[in-house]
Amino acid sequence: MAQEFSHDADQNRYSLRIDGALASAVDYVVNENHISFTHTFTDPRQRGKGLAGEIVAFAVDDVEANTPYRVVPMCWYVGKWFDEHPERAALLSR
Numbered sequence: 001m002a003q004e005f006s007h008d009a010d011q012n013r014y015s016l017r018i019d020g021a022l023a024s025a026v027d028y029v030v031n032e033n034h035i036s037f038t039h040t041f042t043d044p045r046q047r048g049k050g051l052a053g054e055i056v057a058f059a060v061d062d063v064e065a066n067t068p069y070r071v072v073p074m075c076w077y078v079g080k081w082f083d084e085h086p087e088r089a090a091l092l093s094r
Helices: 051-066 076-084 086-091
Strands: 003-008 013-018 021-031 034-042 070-073
Touching: 003 051, 013 051, 021 051, 034 051, 034 076, 051 076, 051 086, 070 076, 076 086
Parallel strands: 034 070
Antiparallel strands: 003 013, 013 021, 021 034
16 A cells, blocks of 8 residues: 655645555645645545544644644644644644
8 A cells, every 4th residue: 555645735635545446535725825725525434544634744744844834723623633742833834
């Protein structure tokens, strides 16, 4: 089972593919110096495996490493992810 993480800036989406098929994704909108994660999706056949957490972690790592953006977790799942990872709270917009 091959996992592939990607960032498609033209589509405002971070994706996780397993064996070439979309398994999980997180969509976003950039507004000035903020990135708002608006929607997280996991293929129903792939749910319960922690894939949404993996794609959110990949997206947050990418934002931290490659942008000056502060994060606005508009999606409930991304908000929950930050609640479960308080060590990453410094990235949140105040």
